[in-house]
Amino acid sequence: MKRVFALALTMALLAGCAGGDLAGKEPGPEPARPGSRDLMEDVSARDPADAAAMDGDAARAVTGFGVELLKSSMDGDNILISPLSVIQAMAMTANGAAGDTLAQMEAAFGLDRDSLNGAMAAWADSLGPGTAMANGIWFREGAVEPAKAFLQANADYYGAGAFAVPFDGSAAADINAFVAANTKGRIERIVDEIPAEAVLYLVNALSFDGTWEQIYREDQVDESVFVTESGEERPVELMYSTEFAYFEDEQAKGFVKYYEGRDYAFAALLPEEGVSLAEYVSGLTGERLSRTLGAVREDVPVFAAIPRFTTEYAGELDQALTDMGMGDLFDPSKADLSAMGTCSAGPLYVSRVLHKTYLAVDEQGTQAGAATAVEVEAGAAMQYETITLNRPFLYMILDAKTNVPIFIGAMTDPA
Helix, strand or coil: CCCCEEEEEEEEEEEECCCCCCCCCCCCCCCCCCCCECCCCCCCCCCCCCCCCCCCHHHHHHHHHHHHHHHCCCCCCCCCCCCCHHHHHHHHHCCCCCCCHHHHHHHHHHCCCHHHHHHHHHHHCCCCCCEEEEEEEECCCCCCCHHHHHHHHHHHHHEEEEEEECCCCCCCHHHHHHHHCCCCCCCCCCCCCCCCCEEEEEEEEEEEEECCCCCCHHEEEEEEEEECCCCEEEEEEEEEECCCCEEECEEEEEEEEEECCCCCEEEEEECCCCCCCHHHHHCHHHHHHHHHHHHCCCCCCCCEEEEEEEEEEEEEEEHHHHHHHHHHCCCCCCCHHHHECCCCCCCCCCEEEEEEEEEEEECCCCCCCCCCCCCCCCCCCCCCCECCCCCCCEEEEEEECCCCCEEEEEEECCC
16 A cells, blocks of 8 residues: 555643653553553553544534644644644543643533543544554653553553653653654654653654555646745646545635545645635634535536645644643643642643644545546536645545544645
């Protein structure tokens, strides 16, 4: 299978307690580093009885979370966010939150913690072939005594491993090895250096591989230009096809292209002429996007063109999550993460949330229909649409069963 798409990874770093050296350990069946302890040794993961299908309110909530995260993170450049990866790491964190901190997180999620846990467990179980995900938690040995309920919840709903390790100079290398292994090497590093104050990491790694239902023929690829918001022209190679999955809203038109097996799909929205991508995204809501994606028309052919591109993103999501209402989580004087465990040196709070993504689209990794003829009989011409992604556009990788984006991005400049 041709590898076409990428992965996303998010990591939440919690700090607040002092003391100890720096270190780390890649989660595995047996902790190999001297002084490491497998904290899940006495915790057996249970099948969650309250796992609920990712549809209805849960699907709309996760879509809304992804849209708001994108809006809060956009700065005019290319951006790619994985709502699935971010919400996995943040939901694991929520299992250690209490009081107003938990209430803020639930409001930002659009779901209460129990509903979110159930939806995440069911969604993970229903993800189709091509998607792989891993979760891990690292505690600094001697700094935090983790609560068993916190470990149990993250084992049950997220399959997370948890280890107490001596924080020495190998910590970043071990965490990065976990990331690289579980993203097939597409993201090699998430942590550059671990601060002395760090006592706990929650990490999610996610990879996605998809081959399009039909790959592009050589004659369906041609050189063209992409025009940025500022009017600059960038040389690109556009891949042309005819699709039969068209949707639109008040300001944009879009189409869907399916991956092999139809568990996943690529979806793109091109704002109308005169509407900037930033303006379009600023008015977008999860409800609006869900409604738009749920109204796909298969009776309207789309003459589609997608640029071949590769994009990467790396950033900290602290401010974006604060803007979404989780401010207490990052405030040492207000954060309530007491349900994670006890720390004698002080209260726990989140100091950083790091996120990296990578995506590549080419002929092998993009669905292209065979040449499709629009036959016009006597009487009425068939309606068709032309959508050429040669200026800034919004795009997503969708879980086709739920229409929930597992990746959502804004392409402003493919150069």
